[in-house]
Amino acid sequence: MADASGLDHLDEAVEARVHGGVQVDRDVTALALDPCFAGSQVAEAAAALGCEVRYHPGFRLSTARLDPSYRGRQYVQLAQELAPVLTPDVIGDAARSGKYDLQVLKRVWHYLARFGRDDAGTGR
Structure with missing residues (x-):
């Protein structure tokens, strides 16, 4: 049904609910981080959780040639x-700076999530 919707996968809702408590050292096998967090406070905090920390291949995207037809010119300009x-x-x-609308940043994230896996740089 999801494929038949015609929507971009990033526009479809994904929701998970946990009823009751989650104990990381008991309930979580591993936490996957982007490599941009290696050696950061995020990585330190993750290491202290009591589960394995893994790094996925990462998301990187050159903003020089992003295609505004995907989400719009305002999102390319912000990126x-x-x-x-x-x-x-x-x-x-x-997002933490408080300078930007979070829904606008979500659309910038969509560029990164959709096109940033191999850093081809085209944003197409």
Whole structure:
């Protein structure tokens, strides 16, 4: 049914609910982090949780040639304002700054999530 919706997978809702407590050292096998967090406070905090910490291949995307037809010119402009190369920590820093609407940053994240796996740089 999801494939038949015609929506971009990033526009479909994904929700998980946990009823009751979660104990990380008991209930979590591993936490996957983007490599941009290696050696950071995020990695230190993750290591203290009591589960294995793994790194996935990472999300990186050059903002120089993003295609505005995917989400819109305003999101491309914001991505370029944030950094020449988007990574999850760049978007997280922007979210915590309080300067940007979180729904707007979500659309910038969509560029990174959709096109940032091999850093082809095209945003197409």
